[in-house]
Amino acid sequence: MSTQVFYFVATLSIIFSLLVIFAKNPIHSVLYLILTFFTFTVHYVLLNAQFLAVVNFIVYMGAIMVLFLFVLMLLNLNKETEPSKSPLIKIVGVIAGGCLVVTLIGSLKSASITSPLILKNPGLGLVENLGKELFGPFLLPFELSSLLLLAAMVGAVLLSKRDEVEA
């Protein structure tokens, strides 16, 4: 049952991710991205990672994508304003995409197919266990990443206040 759900949701995620790329309208693209994130949330639930699922739901779907949508709605992108792509850019894009494909294939080839990974502790994704992990063995990376976010936030405030400083 769980495997079937996984394959169903996985198909959906792939379809929606493709639609993100192929949608003509940027707003539709963002909406498909939201749906993709929703399927990711379902994946997390299937993996019994409830906390991660809800955080993905709140942070990605509920906050970050709202901001994306927010900005795109303000931009009011039309067909006329779309920059024309020169052949050079297209060639560069093809090369870059090709590099990515090669890397992906290479990494997939080297990764041997193992039996499904079974966690020693299936309840690791629950809030309590995850919290103990984060604030125990992973305390330093956790605090460092929060410091990084703080720096990013201060930087953003500084950027938005730059005009006042100069004036």
Place this chain on the structure above:
Amino acid sequence: MESLSNKKKVLEQKPLSFMEKMYLPAIAKGMGITISHLFKKEATIRYPEVEREFSTNFRGMHSLKRDENGKERCTACGLCALSCPAEAITMIAAERKPEEKDLYREEKYAATYEINMLRCIFCGLCEEACPKEAIYLDGPIVPADYLRKDFIYGKDKLVEAPLEMKK
């Protein structure tokens, strides 16, 4: 500039104090005022069932009066129509037949008498103009209706009920 009249008052706008910035005391006060109104008597009158008491000189719907014997007083002189500033009144006069002596007081009477209630401004000039004391604006408020033609009131609606019925 100096004001000559010396009546000008300069409004002093102080920055909000800490308590005022908290909003909460002011909000509590306002909430107290609104909740006190919950227990006050409502000013609404349920109109069609209950009617507001009018002042003695209220001018409402017209009524064509009868004399003490139950004969219609109106003699179709047309003075009311002439005095009407809104041109709301119109009538057709007719001669009284001998057998109609109990119905009409004068030899000439109004065969039709129409007031357009949409035109009428309830000024009461017809009342003052009438030499026979036949028309008075002593009725209730003119009710609402759906069609324009229904606002043209004929004798069926205007003439007072016969005397016998009053007893």
Place this chain on the structure above:
Amino acid sequence: MDSGFVIEKFILVAVIFGISLVIAMYSTYAERKVAAYLQDRLGPDRAGPFGILQPLADGLKMFMKEEIIPTSSNRFLFIAGPGLALLCACIGTAVIPWGSPVLIAGKTIPLQVSDINVGVLYIFGVVSLGVYGVMIGGWASNNKYSLLSAIRAASQNISYEIAMGLSIIALLLMTNTLSLKEIVDQQHGWRWNVLYQPLGFLIFMVCSFAETNRAPFDLPECETELIGGYHTEYSSMKLGFYLFAEYINMFVSSAVMAALYWGGYNYPGMDSMAVWLGPTWAPLFGTAVFFGKICAFIFFFMWVRWTIPRFRYDQLMNLGWKGLIPLAIANIIITGVVIAIIEKF
């Protein structure tokens, strides 16, 4: 999964869904009545005795009205917007514990659809998703006022979600759990969280006013500036869905406030009541108490709406970012310090 479990849950979901819809329906009536009585008026009193059939009449009117979809709008999203708003409003009821388990026909039935151990976060997720209904509808209308209002709604909701989340963290420090059921059970009798977290409750309440787009934070539908707000172009039942979603949101956030801070289905003297009423009726009485608290909160929402004028947009943002967020952080620190001190001694 045995079929009895599925049927039990199905009935519970249907009942809760029905109750929340009826409460939302009668909230519209209550709103008009409360507004009237607070302004020395009578309110609707024509449809049925005291006008209690007014919501039905309103619903009928909404269904009968002409359906207008602007030609230059995005048709699919235009229809999806109100549906999404109503959906997000309704699914919030899934994790709220409506009462302690009831003994019916020799079977103990929990009065909660699902007791997931991240219940509080689930509520947050649903609330944060609710803004999509407004944004999509506002954008798909292809009307600048709708768009402005959708953007306002989005930025308002994001700003106040932060303060809301921070105010909850202080509560979670005390309760040590994210499950709503456990949080409510910890407030047995008189040990309501609001007595320990008054500041947290105040912040949470203000934020839930902003999250539900209720006055004084109803800027997304500010008539004087934005015509009708995000639902300017909507008519018929699609407009009804948006209005209905607002009332369901109000019901859900009242329920969350009552559960998190005001003891949920707990009330003083509940132990002696449990002995007196027995295992079937005592939990149901607790549920009635819970609904009483919810109704009190709904009344409070309306009372505030008819008292406090709408905030200006910069005031709203100032209050959110410079007022509530620092306060909530201070609340977390104070709570943390106090808990640390208590654990030391």
